[in-house]
Amino acid sequence: xxxxxxxxGLDARASAEGLxxxxxxxxxNVRFDPRETSKDDQERLALxxxxxxxxxxxxxxxxxxxxxxxxxxxxxxxxxxxxPHYAGKLVAEEVKVLEHLTSSTKRPYAVVLGGAKxxxxxxxxxxxxxxxxxxxxxxGMCFTFLAAQGHSVGTxxxxxxxxxxxxxxxxxxxxxxxxxxDIVAAEKFAADSPSEVVAVDAxxxxxxxxxxxxxxxxxxxxxxxxxxxxxxxxxxxVFEFPAFAAGTKGVAEAIxxxxxxGAFSVVGGGDSAAAVRGLNLPEGAVSHISTGxxxxxxxxxxxxxxxxxxxxx
Numbered sequence: 001x002x003x004x005x006x007x008x009g010l011d012a013r014a015s016a017e018g019l020x021x022x023x024x025x026x027x028x029n030v031r032f033d034p035r036e037t038s039k040d041d042q043e044r045l046a047l048x049x050x051x052x053x054x055x056x057x058x059x060x061x062x063x064x065x066x067x068x069x070x071x072x073x074x075x076x077x078x079x080x081x082x083x084p085h086y087a088g089k090l091v092a093e094e095v096k097v098l099e100h101l102t103s104s105t106k107r108p109y110a111v112v113l114g115g116a117k118x119x120x121x122x123x124x125x126x127x128x129x130x131x132x133x134x135x136x137x138x139x140g141m142c143f144t145f146l147a148a149q150g151h152s153v154g155t156x157x158x159x160x161x162x163x164x165x166x167x168x169x170x171x172x173x174x175x176x177x178x179x180x181x182d183i184v185a186a187e188k189f190a191a192d193s194p195s196e197v198v199a200v201d202a203x204x205x206x207x208x209x210x211x212x213x214x215x216x217x218x219x220x221x222x223x224x225x226x227x228x229x230x231x232x233x234x235x236x237x238v239f240e241f242p243a244f245a246a247g248t249k250g251v252a253e254a255i256x257x258x259x260x261x262g263a264f265s266v267v268g269g270g271d272s273a274a275a276v277r278g279l280n281l282p283e284g285a286v287s288h289i290s291t292g293x294x295x296x297x298x299x300x301x302x303x304x305x306x307x308x309x310x311x312x313x
Contacts, residue, residue: 064088
């Protein structure tokens with residue numbers, strides 16, 4: 001497969017013109033052209049026109065990068081306004097799976113959310129709290145929720161500007177949200193930092209939480225064992241450090257076990273997908289591993305994804 005040394009420059013044009021039937025040309029990374037991610041509509045459209053010119057009058061655009069459909073970029077959105085356009089097999093399959101999570105879910109429906117920042121997940125929590133039977137919250141984001149409940153969280157990651165919103169969510173959806181009851185605390189963010197398991201109401205002032213604790217894992221695993229539909233996005237701790245990976249590993253294993261019992265499970269890309277793959281599980285251990293973490297969340301949040309919306313025009 002020939003590789004052009006530029007995006008829409010001389011080499012790309014010459015290579016495209018030299019293609020014969022059945023050949024494929026791979027362009028250089030489109031993000032090397034600053035117009036790809038420009039906020040200026042005309043700049044993006046200019047790049048899109050040059051991309052469209054490469055395929056000629058009989059060309060078409062097939063969108064098959066689900067991980068970027070939530071971005072309004074030249075090669076995702078604008079080029080589709082210039083050519084006949086279609087969803088590729090991957091995009092179509094991803095949308096089919098996510099539609100299943102929003103419309104025809106079997107109950108109980110469990111959502112597991114982790115990662116560092118509460119602000120990244122508040123929208124999807126608000127949206128899914130009325131659809132899911134339970135929403136498990138772990139990772140760094142749980143400490144903003146714990147702080148909202150009045151717990152002292154030591155030096156753990158907290159977003160002060162999100163505390164009031166998290167408090168409102170805890171009060172409004174008290175019967176749905178599930179927070180850790182214990183955590184693994186350490187003095188510093190380091191793989192070799194000495195750690196201890198403490199209850200969430202006994203976190204030392206000079207320590208930070210870097211994983212959920214074993215009792216939390218057990219409770220979450222029990223909850224997941226009864227679920228018929230599961231969506232997971234975000235690790236439960238700093239899983240890159242072995243000392244703080246048990247929470248993520250435990251949740252992943254619980255989801256795999258639930259899937260083996262017949263649950264429909266979706267892992268929403270990113271770090272959680274990496275965690276599942278890191279367990280060296282057999283094919284089909286979970287029902288679906290999404291290629292788009294951010295795109296999955298925005299879809300479930302009910303936002304319009306530019307790269308999908310344009311395909312319907």
